[in-house]
Amino acid sequence: MDVKAVREQFPILHQEVNGHPLVYLDSSATSQKPVQVIEKLDEYYRGYNSNVHRGVHTLGTKATDEYEGAREKVRRFINASSTQEVIFTRGTTTAINTVAASYGRANLSEGDEVVITQMEHHSNIIPWQQIVKETGAELKYIPMQPDGTVRLEDAEATITEKTKIVAMMHVSNVLGTINPVKEVAEIAHRKGAVMLVDGAQSVPHMSIDVQDLDADFYAFSGHKMCGPTGIGVLYGKKALLNKMEPVEFGGEMIDFVNLYDSTWKELPWKFEGGTPIIAGAVGLGAAIDFLTDIGLDNIRKHEEKLAAYAVQEMNKIDDMKIFGPEHRAGLVTFNLGDVHPHDLATVLDAEGVAVRAGHHCAQPLMRWLNVSATARASFYLYNTEEDIDRLVAGLQTTKEYFGDVF
Ligand SMILES: Cc1ncc(COP(=O)(O)O)c(C=O)c1O
Numbered sequence: 001m002d003v004k005a006v007r008e009q010f011p012i013l014h015q016e017v018n019g020h021p022l023v024y025l026d027s028s029a030t031s032q033k034p035v036q037v038i039e040k041l042d043e044y045y046r047g048y049n050s051n052v053h054r055g056v057h058t059l060g061t062k063a064t065d066e067y068e069g070a071r072e073k074v075r076r077f078i079n080a081s082s083t084q085e086v087i088f089t090r091g092t093t094t095a096i097n098t099v100a101a102s103y104g105r106a107n108l109s110e111g112d113e114v115v116i117t118q119m120e121h122h123s124n125i126i127p128w129q130q131i132v133k134e135t136g137a138e139l140k141y142i143p144m145q146p147d148g149t150v151r152l153e154d155a156e157a158t159i160t161e162k163t164k165i166v167a168m169m170h171v172s173n174v175l176g177t178i179n180p181v182k183e184v185a186e187i188a189h190r191k192g193a194v195m196l197v198d199g200a201q202s203v204p205h206m207s208i209d210v211q212d213l214d215a216d217f218y219a220f221s222g223h224k225m226c227g228p229t230g231i232g233v234l235y236g237k238k239a240l241l242n243k244m245e246p247v248e249f250g251g252e253m254i255d256f257v258n259l260y261d262s263t264w265k266e267l268p269w270k271f272e273g274g275t276p277i278i279a280g281a282v283g284l285g286a287a288i289d290f291l292t293d294i295g296l297d298n299i300r301k302h303e304e305k306l307a308a309y310a311v312q313e314m315n316k317i318d319d320m321k322i323f324g325p326e327h328r329a330g331l332v333t334f335n336l337g338d339v340h341p342h343d344l345a346t347v348l349d350a351e352g353v354a355v356r357a358g359h360h361c362a363q364p365l366m367r368w369l370n371v372s373a374t375a376r377a378s379f380y381l382y383n384t385e386e387d388i389d390r391l392v393a394g395l396q397t398t399k400e401y402f403g404d405v406f
Helices: 003-008 035-048 058-078 092-107 126-135 152-158 181-190 238-243 278-294 296-314 341-350 363-369 385-401
Strands: 086-089 113-117 138-142 163-169 194-198 217-221 232-236 254-257 262-264 320-323 331-336 356-358 374-378
Touching (some): 092 232, 138 152, 296 331, 296 385, 331 385
Parallel strands (some): 113 138, 194 217
Antiparallel strands (some): 086 232, 254 262, 331 374
16 A cells, blocks of 8 residues: 555645644544545536436536445445345444344333443443433443453353343554454354444444444444545344334335324435435445555555554553554553543644544443553554654653653
8 A cells, every 4th residue: 555645546645734844643533535525516416416216417416426426335345235224324333323223223121231331332322321321221341351352151141142232443543452343243243133333433444344343233434444424334134124114204214104103215315314415425425435445454454554553652651551452453542540531632733743532432441441541553554663652752752741740
């Protein structure tokens, strides 16, 4: 992978921030966008902006072709068996909420269990908290190992015959843990539960085959994979989606509307009420073309190398505490002595280095780690070892600045 050539495709990276060339290490929050995606959005709005599935006019037909073409690109990208299994949503959060509100509400009752882990993002905790409160089911957590991994024997022990839904992140946005979701799906299925995977941090960085994983539901966001904000995907097995009720009602998703009841369109449109996220989907299609051309395996290898280099260099700094397992995805979450992560991120920002600080939408995990917040540097295909050198230099500056807290 020619990283220099990749970087050329990202206009935003070629700027100075606070008098320094920008080093962007916050791609887990949202990735930057290549010129191919920016131009695709421009082409859409200049050339054929129109509502889809409605008119017979030329612009409407072109917009519909592009929108549905993007769905086919998503289908191929994750190897779903049909475009009927690809529902466009606003992002991972909306996708998980859709499953909780539709499948959860219809299939949970007192005595049933939903099983998750303590490393989940809030968007894979709160929808389940809410739906178990409503249905009388119980929320259970698979325990974690001290290094932030989950053992299959613990999954086996926590998931029981009462479990109806298992929901687990594929890759942790804090620890970088890569969870054994395929094996956990097998356990879930054996005990009669369905498996939802939060793929927000996996789909952008590794090749995903939903059929091989045998996930029943798989959720992800376009903006973390070089696509626009406001678009995401809920993959679901057709047999399950067919039985599920929509959660949003209105235009676009109906077949017949009578005075007192209505019927729904077939999949996937019954889950896409209202004017859909047309520009977002078209932009996501361009992002998928871009990532596919570079190759997800190349991206993953590049990020693994960067993460290993970052851990090696950061560990040379005294008082550095790095969280998460040895085998990690392309991000490093850390604290430096007693410096508050927000202060640390502020000093780094003054050096032109953008990192994240806070609870990363994972407060239960912060409590498990026994910290209130952490800093996080996350990498993507456009980052280099020089970026990490700049991070490490910035951390040294932070140490000098806050010398008295060590
Ligand atoms: C693991 C994980 N799940 C879910 C989400 C939520 O994604 P979105 O805000 O795009 O809905 C994120 C975003 O940071 C995430 O990292």
